[in-house]
Amino acid sequence: MANEEVKKEEVKKEEVKKEEVKKEKGNDVTKDEIKEAVREAMKEAAKEETAEETPKKKSFISEARLEMLIAIFLGLTAVLTAWATWIGSLHGGNQATNYTKSNNAASEANSMYNQAFQSMVQDMLTWNTIQEYKFDMALAQTRNDTVEVELINEKLEKILTDNCTPEFLEAINWSFSQEEETSPFLKEGFVETYYADADAKYAEAEALLKEGMQDNKNGDTYNLVTVIYSLVLFLLGIIGIFKNIPNRFVIFVIAVILLIAAVIFMVRIPMPTDFSLGSFF
Numbered sequence: 118m119a120n121e122e123v124k125k126e127e128v129k130k131e132e133v134k135k136e137e138v139k140k141e142k143g144n145d146v147t148k149d150e151i152k153e154a155v156r157e158a159m160k161e162a163a164k165e166e167t168a169e170e171t172p173k174k175k176s177f178i179s180e181a182r183l184e185m186l187i188a189i190f191l192g193l194t195a196v197l198t199a200w201a202t203w204i205g206s207l208h209g210g211n212q213a214t215n216y217t218k219s220n221n222a223a224s225e226a227n228s229m230y231n232q233a234f235q236s237m238v239q240d241m242l243t244w245n246t247i248q249e250y251k252f253d254m255a256l257a258q259t260r261n262d263t264v265e266v267e268l269i270n271e272k273l274e275k276i277l278t279d280n281c282t283p284e285f286l287e288a289i290n291w292s293f294s295q296e297e298e299t300s301p302f303l304k305e306g307f308v309e310t311y312y313a314d315a316d317a318k319y320a321e322a323e324a325l326l327k328e329g330m331q332d333n334k335n336g337d338t339y340n341l342v343t344v345i346y347s348l349v350l351f352l353l354g355i356i357g358i359f360k361n362i363p364n365r366f367v368i369f370v371i372a373v374i375l376l377i378a379a380v381i382f383m384v385r386i387p388m389p390t391d392f393s394l395g396s397f398f
Contacts, residue, residue, distance in 0.1 A: 180362055187369060191353050194376055197383075198346040205339030207389040208332045215329030222322035229315035237302075237311045243280045244301060247273065247289070284310050328390065338386050345379040 250273050257265035277286060288301030302308055309316075352372035359365045 178366055183362065183365060183369065187353055187356055190373065190376065194346055194349045197380065198343055201339050201342045201346060201383060205336045208336035208339060211389050212329045212332035212336060215325045215332060219322045219325035219329060222318055222325060226315050226318035226322055229318055230312060233311040233315050240285050243276060246276060335386055342379050342383045345375060349376045
């Protein structure tokens with residue numbers, strides 16, 4: 118039934134077209150000319166119907182939506198650029214602070230080292246005096262001079278009490294306990310005790326120097342991130358010179374990829390030491 122109705126509709130259209138052709142060209146027109154004219158008219162009508170039925174292809178993204186995305190990412194990139202610049206400057210400030218602290222600690226360590234050396238020299242002189250007292254005591258004992266022996270013992274006790282640090286006194290007792298006469302300065306690890314504080318201060322200076330160098334590296338890395346953000350801003354800014362929306366979208370995608378890569382790179386960089394956003398308010 119549907120096919121018969123379609124055929125009837127087509128026959129009606131052909132009759133209408135024939136009448137239109139006769140009116141345009143007159144009654145002297147031949148049947149072949151009428152058929153040809155009707156055929157051409159029918160083709161044109163079919164084309165128009167097909168064009169009406171075929172939906173127009175829509176762009177995958179509208180110009181208004183693309184401009185809105187560009188505006189959003191321009192603002193986001195500007196904020197990230199400001200953040201990276203600020204954090205980089207904080208790293209630079211920490212670098213200068215740590216370098217200054219390192220220099221001060223190194224100077225203090227040098228002073229402590231000189232002081233430790235002087236203390237060791239003083240203890241060596243004290244040890245020489247003790248050796249002299251021991252020699253005098255041996256002579257007094259040979260003479261059976263008990264008074265002299267008692268006097269020398271008092272001198273030894275006084276010098277050991279007043280002029281010897283606990284570490285030095287421990288080393289002297291160690292030397293006295295040896296079978297053969299030996300110097301307390303030969304006791305393993307004793308000489309290093311003089312320079313322990315200086316060595317600790319040197320280590321502190323070295324640690325501060327390394328921390329300053331790391332701050333310098335982190336600051337330079339944040340500067341690199343800022344450069345990438347600037348490139349993103351440049352790409353987002355030149356999108357407007359392209360008339361074709363697909364070309365605009367390609368540039369936009371490249372800018373977004375660079376932005377994401379820069380953000381991933383930035384979050385992997387350590388923040389400044391003892392950084393706290395609340396401390397600035």
